[in-house]
Amino acid sequence: MRILYILMVITGLFLIIISFWAGFNTKKPFNIVGIIFAPIGLIICLIGVLLLIVPKFFS
Amino acid sequence: MIGLIIIGLIMMIFLKVYFNSMWEYQQGEGFLVKKDYENAVTHYERSIKWYTPLNKYVNKSIDRLWEIGNILQNENNDKLALEAYISLRGSLYAVRSFYTPHKKWIEMADGKIADLIVKKEPYSEEDKKKTIEQRRREEMEVLKIDYAPNPFWAVVLEIGFIGWIGCAIGFIFLAFVNKDEFNNRKAALWGGLIITFYALWILGMVNA
Numbered sequence: 489m490r491i492l493y494i495l496m497v498i499t500g501l502f503l504i505i506i507s508f509w510a511g512f513n514t515k516k517p518f519n520i521v522g523i524i525f526a527p528i529g530l531i532i533c534l535i536g537v538l539l540l541i542v543p544k545f546f547s
Numbered sequence: 548m549i550g551l552i553i554i555g556l557i558m559m560i561f562l563k564v565y566f567n568s569m570w571e572y573q574q575g576e577g578f579l580v581k582k583d584y585e586n587a588v589t590h591y592e593r594s595i596k597w598y599t600p601l602n603k604y605v606n607k608s609i610d611r612l613w614e615i616g617n618i619l620q621n622e623n624n625d626k627l628a629l630e631a632y633i634s635l636r637g638s639l640y641a642v643r644s645f646y647t648p649h650k651k652w653i654e655m656a657d658g659k660i661a662d663l664i665v666k667k668e669p670y671s672e673e674d675k676k677k678t679i680e681q682r683r684r685e686e687m688e689v690l691k692i693d694y695a696p697n698p699f700w701a702v703v704l705e706i707g708f709i710g711w712i713g714c715a716i717g718f719i720f721l722a723f724v725n726k727d728e729f730n731n732r733k734a735a736l737w738g739g740l741i742i743t744f745y746a747l748w749i750l751g752m753v754n755a
Binding site (some may be wrong): 504512537 | 727728729734738742745746749750753
């Protein structure tokens with residue numbers, strides 16, 4: 489499960505980076521669609537960090 | 548100048564807490580004269596909860612709660628006596644920070660609470676088979692469990708919490724240069740710090 493949580497952190501960070509890139513470097517409507525993934529990525533990343541430290545948090 | 552303002556603010560808080568403790572103590576005294584022990588216990592307990600170091604009203608309230616407990620025990624009012632001792636113990640635990648004030652009183656109250664609890668009829672069949680000494684020992688073991696947080700991890704928790712919020716503010720103000728410009732380097736720095744402090748915050752909460 490630890491690998492899954494590390495993957496969540498990496499995926500979250502990747503989504504944040506990609507979304508910021510899309511938000512500033514693409515034209516409408518792709519920039520809006522892209523930036524929507526920033527909070528999603530942030531949530532995935534933070535939950536990943538949380539579960540890495542407290543694996544039984546949700547159980 | 549800023550130092551004076553900070554000292555002034557601390558003094559104001561200190562005086563507010565000190566005078567509230569005094570006022571609650573005086574309320575307790577009023578009820579004690581009328582032999583209204585229940586209300587007296589409530590006000591003495593509040594007086595202790597307005598704890599400041601070297602506050603004589605906290606010391607006096609502790610004495611009074613102990614005294615009321617003894618009076619009620621002599622009058623065979625065990626229920627209210629137990630309440631007085633629990634108030635004494637609970638209020639002292641409520642005001643602890645990185646140190647626990649008046650530990651001696653907590654230990655004394657623990658003994659009294661255990662004595663009064665074992666005087667009650669045990670509920671379970673298992674408890675009914677035990678001797679009074681055995682039940683008292685078990686009660687004392689429960690009362691002695693220390694739930695104090697670890698000061699080191701509590702500090703880590705605070706640093707983590709303030710850190711991730713501060714870094715989020717730093718990210719907002721420094722990564723977004725203007726409406727159409729985004730500073731990648733600063734975003735990576737502040738974003739990384741948010742994740743690091745967030746992890747510290749969680750670690751602190753788990754271990755504190």
